[in-house]
Amino acid sequence: MIIKRASEFKSSEITDKAVYLKRREFLKAAGIVSAGAAIPGLLAARVEAAAQKLQYIKNKKYLLDESLTPYQDVTTYNNFYEFGTGKADPARNATHFKTRPWTITVEGHARKTGTFDLDDIIKPHSLEERIYRLRCVEAWSMVIPWVGIPLADVVKRLQPTSKAKYVQFVTLHDPKQMPGQGGFLGGGLQWPYVEGLRMDEALNPLPLLAVGLYGEVLPNQNGAPVRLVVPWKYGFKSIKSIVKIRFVESQPPTTWNLAAPHEYGFYSNVNPEVDHPRWSQARERRLGDGSFFAPKRPTLMFNGYGEQVAHLYRGMDLKKYY
Amino acid sequence: MAQPTSRQLVLIKVTLFLAALVPLAWLVLDGVQGRLSPNPVEAITHRTGDWILNFLMLTLSVTPLRKISGWHWLLRLRRMLGLFAFFYACLHFTTYIWLDQFFAMSEVWKDIAKRPYITVGFSAFVMLIPLALTSTNSMVKRLGAQRWRKLHRLVYVIAVFGVLHYLWLVKSDIRLPLAYGVVLITLLVLRVPSINQRITGLQRA
Numbered sequence: 001m002i003i004k005r006a007s008e009f010k011s012s013e014i015t016d017k018a019v020y021l022k023r024r025e026f027l028k029a030a031g032i033v034s035a036g037a038a039i040p041g042l043l044a045a046r047v048e049a050a051a052q053k054l055q056y057i058k059n060k061k062y063l064l065d066e067s068l069t070p071y072q073d074v075t076t077y078n079n080f081y082e083f084g085t086g087k088a089d090p091a092r093n094a095t096h097f098k099t100r101p102w103t104i105t106v107e108g109h110a111r112k113t114g115t116f117d118l119d120d121i122i123k124p125h126s127l128e129e130r131i132y133r134l135r136c137v138e139a140w141s142m143v144i145p146w147v148g149i150p151l152a153d154v155v156k157r158l159q160p161t162s163k164a165k166y167v168q169f170v171t172l173h174d175p176k177q178m179p180g181q182g183g184f185l186g187g188g189l190q191w192p193y194v195e196g197l198r199m200d201e202a203l204n205p206l207p208l209l210a211v212g213l214y215g216e217v218l219p220n221q222n223g224a225p226v227r228l229v230v231p232w233k234y235g236f237k238s239i240k241s242i243v244k245i246r247f248v249e250s251q252p253p254t255t256w257n258l259a260a261p262h263e264y265g266f267y268s269n270v271n272p273e274v275d276h277p278r279w280s281q282a283r284e285r286r287l288g289d290g291s292f293f294a295p296k297r298p299t300l301m302f303n304g305y306g307e308q309v310a311h312l313y314r315g316m317d318l319k320k321y322y
Numbered sequence: 323m324a325q326p327t328s329r330q331l332v333l334i335k336v337t338l339f340l341a342a343l344v345p346l347a348w349l350v351l352d353g354v355q356g357r358l359s360p361n362p363v364e365a366i367t368h369r370t371g372d373w374i375l376n377f378l379m380l381t382l383s384v385t386p387l388r389k390i391s392g393w394h395w396l397l398r399l400r401r402m403l404g405l406f407a408f409f410y411a412c413l414h415f416t417t418y419i420w421l422d423q424f425f426a427m428s429e430v431w432k433d434i435a436k437r438p439y440i441t442v443g444f445s446a447f448v449m450l451i452p453l454a455l456t457s458t459n460s461m462v463k464r465l466g467a468q469r470w471r472k473l474h475r476l477v478y479v480i481a482v483f484g485v486l487h488y489l490w491l492v493k494s495d496i497r498l499p500l501a502y503g504v505v506l507i508t509l510l511v512l513r514v515p516s517i518n519q520r521i522t523g524l525q526r527a
Contacts (some may be wrong), residue, residue, distance in 0.1 A: 052386065073360035085495035089357060138493070140361055188494030259494050278437055280429070287360045295424035 022171035025282045052217040054127055056066060056147045057230035062130035069142035071214050073288040079136065080240055081187040082171065082178035087186055093179055094250040099225035099241075107146045108168075108247035118226055122211060124157070129215065130208060135270045135303045137234035137256075139296070141284045146229050147212030160199070164247035167202045168238045169195045189259050195239035196252035196266065197230065198312075208306055232305040234268045265322040269310075269313070270303035276322050340400055342406040345373045346413070359431045363421045370414040375488065377407035378481045386512040401457050404477070408454040411447050413439055417456050439490035446483035449476050481506055 053157025076091045083090040083097075103120040127147050135141045155167065173192035175182035181191045197207070208229040213216055218224040230237050236256050246252070256264035263277050272282045283296035304311050313321070326334060349369055352358050358365040381403040388396045425428050433440045453474055455461070462470045485506050489499035511517060 077360040081495075089362070140364075188496060256494075278439060280433070285361065285363065292362055293421070294424065295353075296422075 008061065031118070048180075050118055051115070052245075053145050054212045054215055054217060056127035056129050056215065059128040059130050059302060062132065064131045064133065064143055066133070066143050067289055068131070068145060069286075069288040074142060074213060075219045075221060076241065077287065079138075080221060080223065081189055082191075082193065082241070083221065085187045089180070094220035096178055097224065097241075098218040102225050102243075104226070104242060105244045106158055106246075107244065109161045109164035109249065110247045111161065111288075114269075119161075121154060122149060122226075125153055132208075132229060132231040133303050134229075134231065134235055134238075135299065137236060137264070137268070137276060137281075139279060139281065139284050139299075141286050141299075142288070143286075143304055145214055146208055146210040147215060147218075148208040148210035148229065149163045150225075151207040151209050151228065152205060154209055155202050158247075160169075160247045163249050165199055166248050166250065167197050167199060168244075168246040168247070168248055168252035169197075169242050170244035171239055172241045172243045185276060187295045189255055193230070193239060193255045194252065194253050195237055198251075200312055201230075201237070204309060204312065206305060209295065219276075230269055232302040232309045234264075234270060236264070237268050267313075267318075267321050269309075269318065269322075270299060271301060271322070272299040273301075273319055274319055324393065331358040331395060331398060335399065335402065338402060342377070342402070345410075361377060363417065366417050367414065367422065370410050370417060371488070372420065374407050374414055375481075375483070375484055375502050377403055377410060378477070378484055378507065381407060381477065382481060382506070382509045383401070386509060386521070389512075389518070405454060408450045411450055415444075415447050441485050442483040442490070443487035446480045446487065449480050451484075455479075478510065 017138050077087045078089065078090040080090040080094070083093040100118075104117050104118055104121055105115045106113045127149060129145055129147050131143060131145045133141060134144055139237055160167075171193035172178070173181060175191075180187050201207070210227050210229045211223060211225060212225075213219070218227065223238075227240040228238045228242065237254075254264075254266055256268075257266055270281075275281050281299055284299045287294045300306075346512045349358075349366065353362065353366070366379060381400055384396050384400040384403065388394055419425060423433075434444045435441070438485060453476060456470060456473060465473065485499060488502060489496060492499060512521065
C-alpha cells in the first residue's frame with residue numbers, strides 16, 4: 001500500500017509563472033520531476049509542506065512482502081538529535097531547515113575530491129525506489145519506501161584509491177539551524193555527527209544515498225536533503241544531512257560509539273543474538289502495522305539481509321565486533 | 323491557609339483526588355484520539371513512568387513543605403499522594419508486562435535479572451506494595467507508629483531506585499532524569515537533621 005499525499009497547492013498557483021517554468025527546466029535537467037526545495041526563498045513554506053514528487057523507477061529487486069509503515073509515522077517519529085532528542089522534535093524543529101543550495105565535500109584517498117553541489121552528485125544517476133526494513137537500536141522497526149541512488153555507484157565515481165579502506169560521513173554542523181547541537185549537554189552527543197562504513201560495505205549494492213521517501217523529496221526531519229540508508233545495520237548508522245564524505249585508511253570514529261563505546265560498536269549490524277548491554281535485541285516492535293495489542297516480532301539476523309551481506313563478516317566474531 | 327476547617331479539608335482532598343486522575347484521563351483521551359505517537363506502547367510506558375516519579379516527589383515534599391509553611395494539615399494529603407504513585411506504578415508495570423512483553427514471563431524474568439534498570443525499577447515497584455498495604459489507619463495502629471514509620475522510610479529507597487531506573491534507561495540525553503535527581507537530592511537534604519532543625523527554627527522565629 002503506497003499512500004500518496006495529494007499536493008495541497010499546485011506549484012503554479014503560488015509561484016510566478018516564469019519562475020515556475022524555469023524551475024521545470026532545471027528540474028528536468030536534474031532528472032527530478034518536482035523539487036521545490038531546489039529554489040530556496042522563492043517558495044513559501046506552504047509549498048514546501050505540499051508534496052514534492054520525485055521521478056524514479058521502482059527497483060523490483062528490493063520489494064518486501066510486508067506492509068509499509070504509514071507516511072505519517074515515518075515522518076513524525078524520528079531520532080535526529082540535531083533537532084532535539086524527543087521523537088516528535090525533528091518534525092517540529094526542522095521545518096525551516098535549509099536544504100538548498102547543498103554541497104558535499106569529498107576528501108581523502110580518492111581521485112575526485114573537492115566540493116560538489118548535491119544536484120551534480122545525483123544527476124548522473126537515475127533515482128530508484130527500494131523498500132527496506134529499518135531497525136532502530138531501540139527495538140522498534142519500520143518498512144520504508146526510500147528513493148535514492150546506490151551508494152556504491154557514487155563511491156565508484158569518486159574513484160577511491162587503494163589506500164581508502166573506510167568511508168567516513170559527516171553531518172552538517174550548524175547549531176543555528178540545528179537547535180539540538182547547542183544548549184545544555186547537547187543531547188549527550190558530540191557534534192558533528194559522524195559515521196562510517198568499511199569499503200566493502202560501502203560498495204555492497206544495498207546502501208542507498210536517499211533523497212526521498214514515499215516518492216517525495218525527503219522531509220527535513222528524515223535527514224534531508226541526502227542521507228544514508230544501510231538496511232542491515234541499526235538505524236543510527238544511516239547518517240542524515242550529509243555534507244562530507246571522506247575516504248580514509250583506518251576505521252573512522254562514529255558518534256554513538258564515542259558516546260558509549262561498550263554499547264554501540266563500529267559495525268552495529270542488526271543481530272538478535274547480541275543484546276544491547278541494557279536491553280534485548282531479540283525482538284522488535286513494528287510501528288504502524290496495527291500490532292498494538294500483539295507481541296513483538298522476532299528480529300532477523302542482519303535485519304533479514306543476510307543473503308546479501310553475511311559474507312562481509314565471514315570469520316568475524318560478531319559478539320566482539322558488535 | 324494555616325488551618326482549613328474539616329469541610330475545607332474534604333474539599334481539598336476531593337480536588338486533589340480528581341486532579342491526580344487528570345494524567346490518566348489525558349492519556350486515555352490521547353490514546354482514543356490516536357495522539358500517542360506512532361509508538362503508543364512506549365508513550366504509555368513513559369507517561370505512566372513520569373507520573374510515578376512526579377507523585378513520589380510530591381509525596382516527599384509534604385514534610386519539608388509542612389515545616390517551611392507551618393501548614394501541618396498538608397500531612398493529611400500525603401497518603402493519597404503516595405497511593406497515586408503506587409497507582410501509576412501499577413499502570414506502568416501492567417503496560418510493561420502486558421503491552422510490551424505480552425506476558426512472555428520468561429523474557430520478563432530475564433529482563434529483571436539481567437537489565438540493571440529493570441532490576442531497580444522492579445525492586446522499587448515491589449517495595450511500594452507493602453507501603454500501599456499498610457497505608458490504612460488501622461494498619462498504622464496494628465504496626466505501631468514507630469514500626470510503621472520505620473517501614474515507610476522505604477520510600478527514600480524507592481525514590482532513589484525510581485530515578486536510577488530512569489537515568490539508566492535513557493540513551494544519551496540525561497537532562498530529565500538529572501532534573502528528577504536534583505529534586506530528589508534537594509528533598510532528601512532537607513531531611514538532614516541539622517538542616518531540618520534550621521528550617522524548623524526559621525519557621526518559629
